[in-house]
Amino acid sequence: xxxxxxxxxxxxxxxxxxxxxxxxxxxxxxxxxxxxxxxxxxxxxxxxxxxxxxxxxxxxxxxxxxxxxxxxxxxxxxxxxxxxxxxxxxxxxxxxxxxxxxxxxxxxxxxxxxx
Amino acid sequence: xxxxxxxxxxxxxxxxxxxxxxxxxxxxxxxxxxxxxxxxxxxxxxxxxxxxxxxxxxxxxxxxxxxxxxxxxxxxxxxxxxxxxxxxxxxxxxxxxxxxxxxxxxxxxxxxxx
Numbered sequence: 001x002x003x004x005x006x007x008x009x010x011x012x013x014x015x016x017x018x019x020x021x022x023x024x025x026x027x028x029x030x031x032x033x034x035x036x037x038x039x040x041x042x043x044x045x046x047x048x049x050x051x052x053x054x055x056x057x058x059x060x061x062x063x064x065x066x067x068x069x070x071x072x073x074x075x076x077x078x079x080x081x082x083x084x085x086x087x088x089x090x091x092x093x094x095x096x097x098x099x100x101x102x103x104x105x106x107x108x109x110x111x112x113x114x115x
Numbered sequence: 116x117x118x119x120x121x122x123x124x125x126x127x128x129x130x131x132x133x134x135x136x137x138x139x140x141x142x143x144x145x146x147x148x149x150x151x152x153x154x155x156x157x158x159x160x161x162x163x164x165x166x167x168x169x170x171x172x173x174x175x176x177x178x179x180x181x182x183x184x185x186x187x188x189x190x191x192x193x194x195x196x197x198x199x200x201x202x203x204x205x206x207x208x209x210x211x212x213x214x215x216x217x218x219x220x221x222x223x224x225x226x227x228x229x
Contacts, residue, residue, distance in 0.1 A: 031214070032214070033214035033215065035218075037220075043203060043222070043223055043225070044117075044220065044222050044223070045158075045205065045207075045218075045220035045223075047218070047219075050215055052214060052215060091157060091158065093158075095214050098214065099209075099212050099213050099214050099216060100145070100146045100165055100170070100209060100212075101171070101214070102148055102160050102163050102171050102173070103148070103158075103160070103207075103218055104160065105150075105157045105158040105160075106157055107156065107157040108157050
């Protein structure tokens with residue numbers, strides 16, 4: 001079974017609108033962390049936001065917020081006030097098994113922001 | 116600059132050849148991870164080293180090998196290259212001690228096998 005599932009093939013959003021990128025995960029480890037990364041066309045991996053399994057509140061980082069629904073095992077990324085520079089591939093990833101453990105990535109979602 | 120240095124940035128080589136990709140982790144980071152990103156694919160975990168020792172292994176082909184040296188830099192060796200090995204290879208490092216201490220990625224090495 002896939003650990004991280006990102007099923008949206010591609011998303012389009014109008015500039016200045018909000019968009020939600022979906023991510024579901026599968027783990028039996030009670031301690032895990034969820035990450036979102038952005039990969040623009042230039043190729044680098046840019047860390048956006050982190051949510052720990054024991055965190056009581058949803059994570060927020062500027063225009064990025066994470067809608068964490070633990071019982072449903074979902075960790076959706078919400079980007080508010082989209083900008084043209086947000087056009088990129090977005091990856092959800094999970095870390096389980098403690099610090100210094102590997103990240104397992106989903107297949108990613110392409111986001112295109114329309115002017 | 117993320118602090119993780121990967122060289123070379125681009126590499127073009129022929130089938131059957133062998134190449135070495137190099138990664139210098141961020142200062143103080145003991146863990147190094149290697150990932151392969153093929154066209155239209157997510158990042159596939161290859162292997163992890165922690166302070167010189169292999170810590171975890173993913174879907175790494177037998178033709179591929181890696182090591183981490185005493186100065187903590189790591190090398191990924193790819194041999195008997197095939198066209199399908201063309202990909203973006205990332206190195207990442209992490210410092211711990213908590214899971215919140217996420218990865219720092221290098222800018223990647225783009226390998227093209229012709």
